[in-house]
Amino acid sequence: MRVLLAGATGLVGAQVLQRLLADPRCTAVLAPTRRALLVNHARLCNPVVDFEQLPLQSQDWQVDAAICALGSTMKQAGSRQAFHRIDHDYPLAIANAVHAHGCKVFALNSAAGANPDAWVFYSRVKGELERDLRAVGFASLTLVRPGLIGGERAEHRAGEQFASKVLGALGPVLPRAWRINPASSIAAALVEAALAPRPGVRVIGPAALV
Numbered sequence: 001m002r003v004l005l006a007g008a009t010g011l012v013g014a015q016v017l018q019r020l021l022a023d024p025r026c027t028a029v030l031a032p033t034r035r036a037l038l039v040n041h042a043r044l045c046n047p048v049v050d051f052e053q054l055p056l057q058s059q060d061w062q063v064d065a066a067i068c069a070l071g072s073t074m075k076q077a078g079s080r081q082a083f084h085r086i087d088h089d090y091p092l093a094i095a096n097a098v099h100a101h102g103c104k105v106f107a108l109n110s111a112a113g114a115n116p117d118a119w120v121f122y123s124r125v126k127g128e129l130e131r132d133l134r135a136v137g138f139a140s141l142t143l144v145r146p147g148l149i150g151g152e153r154a155e156h157r158a159g160e161q162f163a164s165k166v167l168g169a170l171g172p173v174l175p176r177a178w179r180i181n182p183a184s185s186i187a188a189a190l191v192e193a194a195l196a197p198r199p200g201v202r203v204i205g206p207a208a209l210v
């Protein structure tokens with residue numbers, strides 16, 4: 001299968017990429033990024049693109065499945081408008097483009113609590129994206145909803161690091177849905193959703209990602 005991956009430089013995306021390149025079911029990976037990947041592989045195509053001007057008409061977008069682990073934080077994005085553009089508009093544009101080129105399978109790294117009517121802005125944006133992806137018409141759509149993602153980041157995120165320490169210490173006594181979700185578990189769920197697609201819409205919550 002030819003798979004498109006958005007967000008390959010991220011914590012989850014990098015693990016998705018590693019898994020795809022190691023999996024014989026995946027014959028090629030198209031991974032558009034805004035900065036070049038440090039990975040070289042015969043089955044990897046890594047165009048460096050401006051996500052404001054994605055080459056959506058290119059035949060490169062003919063893939064069998066797409067995985068999106070692209071997203072920002074309110075701090076990185078700088079404003080609600082910019083966050084909505086990155087976390088909603090970019091993934092939706094990619095989904096529409098691959099679908100228009102015949103792709104039937106899409107897997108999204110969303111977030112626990114995603115809800116288009118949520119009071120919290122972050123959860124609302126994730127929910128709006130899920131709602132709009134459902135309307136695109138994929139034969140198989142998987143919405144993976146982690147809680148706090150666990151893994152090594154170069155970037156300092158004080159709130160996440162504090163939460164990670166607390167949840168990490170309490171881990172064994174916490175209900176599964178409240179535990180840290182390792183990036184590797186999320187990546188595994190996304191890759192299976194892409195390479196062994198099930199028909200319809202499937203939501204995978206945090207309890208299934210520990």
Ligand SMILES: NC(=O)c1ccc[n+]([C@@H]2O[C@H](COP(=O)([O-])OP(=O)(O)OC[C@H]3O[C@@H](n4cnc5c(N)ncnc54)[C@H](OP(=O)(O)O)[C@@H]3O)[C@@H](O)[C@H]2O)c1
Pocket residue numbers: 006007008009010011012013034035051069070071072086087109110111112146147148149150160
């Ligand atoms: N952090 C958490 O605990 C948590 C919990 C639940 C859900 N999530 C969601 O899970 C997803 C993946 O999380 P993660 O921790 O793997 O994310 P991450 O490490 O921050 O990686 C995000 C990816 O999105 C790309 N990206 C961000 N802004 C971009 C822009 N303006 N243009 C193009 N690409 C851009 C990044 O590219 P660059 O490397 O070029 O920046 C990177 O490839 C995100 O959607 C996030 O909201 C996170």
